[in-house]
Amino acid sequence: MLSYIFRRLLMIIPVLIGVSILAFLLIHLIPGDPAVAMLGERATPERIAHLEEVLGLDDPLYVQYGRFMGQILQGDFGRSIHSNSPVLWEMGQRFPATIELTIAAMIIAIVVGMGAGIISAVKPYSIFDHISMGTALVGVSMPIFWLGLMLIYLFGVKLGLLPPSGRLDVTIDLETVTNIYVLDAIITGNWVALKDALRHLIMPAVALGTIPMAMIARMTRSSMLEVMRQDFVRTARAKGLPEKTIVFRHALKNAFLPVLTVIGLQFGYLLGGAVMTEWIFSWPGIGRWMFMAIGARDFPIVQGGILLIATVFVFVNLIVDVLYSYVDPRIRYD
Amino acid sequence: MDTQIAAKKSVNQQANQSRGIWADSFSRLLRQKSAIFGLIIVVTLICAALFAPYIAPYNPEKGILGDRLQAPSEGHWFGTDSQGRDILSRIIFGSRISIQIGIITVGISLVVGTFMGALSGYFGGVLDLLVMRFIDIMMAFPYILLAIAITAVLGPSLVNAMIAIGIVGIPIYARVVRGAVLSVKENEYVEAARAVGCSKSRIIWRHVLPNCIAPIIVQATLGIGTAILDSAGLSFLGLGARPPKSEWGLMLNQGKDSLQTAPWAVMFPGLAILLVVLGFNLLGDGLRDALDPKLKE
Numbered sequence: 256m257l258s259y260i261f262r263r264l265l266m267i268i269p270v271l272i273g274v275s276i277l278a279f280l281l282i283h284l285i286p287g288d289p290a291v292a293m294l295g296e297r298a299t300p301e302r303i304a305h306l307e308e309v310l311g312l313d314d315p316l317y318v319q320y321g322r323f324m325g326q327i328l329q330g331d332f333g334r335s336i337h338s339n340s341p342v343l344w345e346m347g348q349r350f351p352a353t354i355e356l357t358i359a360a361m362i363i364a365i366v367v368g369m370g371a372g373i374i375s376a377v378k379p380y381s382i383f384d385h386i387s388m389g390t391a392l393v394g395v396s397m398p399i400f401w402l403g404l405m406l407i408y409l410f411g412v413k414l415g416l417l418p419p420s421g422r423l424d425v426t427i428d429l430e431t432v433t434n435i436y437v438l439d440a441i442i443t444g445n446w447v448a449l450k451d452a453l454r455h456l457i458m459p460a461v462a463l464g465t466i467p468m469a470m471i472a473r474m475t476r477s478s479m480l481e482v483m484r485q486d487f488v489r490t491a492r493a494k495g496l497p498e499k500t501i502v503f504r505h506a507l508k509n510a511f512l513p514v515l516t517v518i519g520l521q522f523g524y525l526l527g528g529a530v531m532t533e534w535i536f537s538w539p540g541i542g543r544w545m546f547m548a549i550g551a552r553d554f555p556i557v558q559g560g561i562l563l564i565a566t567v568f569v570f571v572n573l574i575v576d577v578l579y580s581y582v583d584p585r586i587r588y589d
Numbered sequence: 590m591d592t593q594i595a596a597k598k599s600v601n602q603q604a605n606q607s608r609g610i611w612a613d614s615f616s617r618l619l620r621q622k623s624a625i626f627g628l629i630i631v632v633t634l635i636c637a638a639l640f641a642p643y644i645a646p647y648n649p650e651k652g653i654l655g656d657r658l659q660a661p662s663e664g665h666w667f668g669t670d671s672q673g674r675d676i677l678s679r680i681i682f683g684s685r686i687s688i689q690i691g692i693i694t695v696g697i698s699l700v701v702g703t704f705m706g707a708l709s710g711y712f713g714g715v716l717d718l719l720v721m722r723f724i725d726i727m728m729a730f731p732y733i734l735l736a737i738a739i740t741a742v743l744g745p746s747l748v749n750a751m752i753a754i755g756i757v758g759i760p761i762y763a764r765v766v767r768g769a770v771l772s773v774k775e776n777e778y779v780e781a782a783r784a785v786g787c788s789k790s791r792i793i794w795r796h797v798l799p800n801c802i803a804p805i806i807v808q809a810t811l812g813i814g815t816a817i818l819d820s821a822g823l824s825f826l827g828l829g830a831r832p833p834k835s836e837w838g839l840m841l842n843q844g845k846d847s848l849q850t851a852p853w854a855v856m857f858p859g860l861a862i863l864l865v866v867l868g869f870n871l872l873g874d875g876l877r878d879a880l881d882p883k884l885k886e
Binding site for chain 1: 623722723725726727729730731732733734735737738739741742743744814818821822825826827828838841845848849852855856858859862863866867870871
């Protein structure tokens with residue numbers, strides 16, 4: 256297993272190099288002078304010349320890329336053009352918020368999606384099956400930015416049940432340890448903050464988790480249906496095992512592999528989808544930060560954010576691959 | 590008598606067999622209720638786009654300020670937006686932009702992806718390795734994020750949004766086509782074409798690719814829905830269509846500021862996106878089952 260992980264890590268290197276090339280080339284795809292595009296048409300020639308010097312835009316591309324990679328490998332992602340603060344530092348401030356949101360969305364997606372998928376497979380063609388799979392089909396086609404707005408309107412404006420934006424009420428003090436507020440509130444025993452953080456988290460997490468939830472529900476149902484027809488399930492029934500044991504101990508374990516693949520792929524989708532969700536709900540994470548950087552044409556931030564998210568995505572896929580062998584012991588990585 | 594019935598059955602069977610793969614697939618498609626529902630939505634969208642000037646009750650881009658943010662009524666079925674424009678008319682005209690987006694973005698992904706996938710699958714070796722690594726790199730980015738980044742670099746506009754979504758869709762088509770080519774190229778008729786001295790390009794374009802068309806059609810149908818959704822997302826973020834275009838994502842963007850007082854300005858364009866994407870998804874799923882019945886079994 257260790258040698259497999261090591262080999263996979265080696266295989267990730269060319270992909271990450273490719274990702275870094277694409278992120279690096281972003282600046283050079285800008286039509287016209289990148290320095291002018293970043294500073295705006297009204298920038299003075301001195302400022303433009305200074306930025307060109309800082310970014311080394313006069314050097315050949317391979318020299319620029321070499322310098323870019325050298326800095327990245329030393330943990331230097333450059334500085335924001337507008338705030339002048341280090342990109343890595345700003346990333347560190349915002350990434351926990353995105354992690355908190357994506358994990359919450361994933362938990363909702365897995366629990367509800369797998370639950371609905373399992374019940375649908377156990378009672379195929381029942382009313383529940385029709386309703387849940389119909390809902391899943393609508394969920395797959397859902398524009399999450401629209402869903403977000405509708406949730407805000409319904410639960411935030413009309414019913415006033417949940418706060419429409421932000422992570423925590425301004426009147427609540429929370430001592431931050433990890434910057435993941437729910438976790439921090441638990442660690443510090445601040446239950447008022449925990450309740451408020453969870454209330455802020457529900458709507459964005461539901462909006463972000465809807466498409467993965469629908470995908471997971473559909474995949475769980477089809478995978479479970481296939482497994483439930485297998486001989487070993489019939490044997491388990493013939494032995495007189497309780498249905499619960501057959502479903503959870505025998506069928507689900509064998510049906511989980513394709514579901515795991517979807518979960519892994521959807522994690523990447525969540526990181527991308529977070530841009531829209533964070534913007535709608537004013538969630539101060541990487542997605543909103545990147546979106547604002549795009550508006551301000553602050554490309555070092557855009558490059559850093561893209562590199563970070565792509566790297567996380569690649570590693571999540573690696574983890575999913577490794578998990579395969581735990582879920583299905585027949586898989587051996589020799 | 591029995592012999593006559595048997596003979597008749599046999600003739601009918603032969604007639605059925607001679608209908609060909611496309612007619613068979615079409616009749617299988619029409620047997621699926623959900624696919625028919627999807628087809629109806631898609632046909633409605635196309636009709637709305639074709640006859641927009643005749644069926645839209647108002648000019649979609651000219652508003653009457655006195656009619657700002659009016660609730661749905663007999664005069665304005667879906668209400669009006671913050672500039673007094675009729676939302677129903679804007680949705681009807683928006684269907685033209687949606688179809689344009691679907692065709693152009695899928696066109697870009699399809700042409701480039703098919704070319705890459707066909708060459709990679711047919712020739713294999715180093716070329717396959719290089720193409721597939723490139724695809725892996727592109728797939729390492731969450732696709733909507735890459736589309737946002739490309740649009741940000743090229744500048745916000747509908748054309749650039751379509752280019753961006755077209756580019757990020759390439760890997761899927763390349764993979765689908767490569768997989769299909771890998772299985773088709775081992776067939777005997779390809780071997781026969783090789784034996785009679787057909788050129789490689791003729792074998793790929795005339796013998797291999799036409800036999801890979803089923804998965805490509807399915808992917809393209811599903812892809813149109815995704816492209817409309819993503820493009821609406823980019824316009825919603827302010828990176829796609831520019832005002833005063835009647836693009837559905839842009840309508841959502843403009844409607845969100847008046848969400849508290851005029852929720853209809855957000856609700857109806859969103860429902861239009863949802864319905865159209867659902868239509869293409871249902872049709873795509875139906876086509877997959879119709880073109881590959883084994884898959885459904």
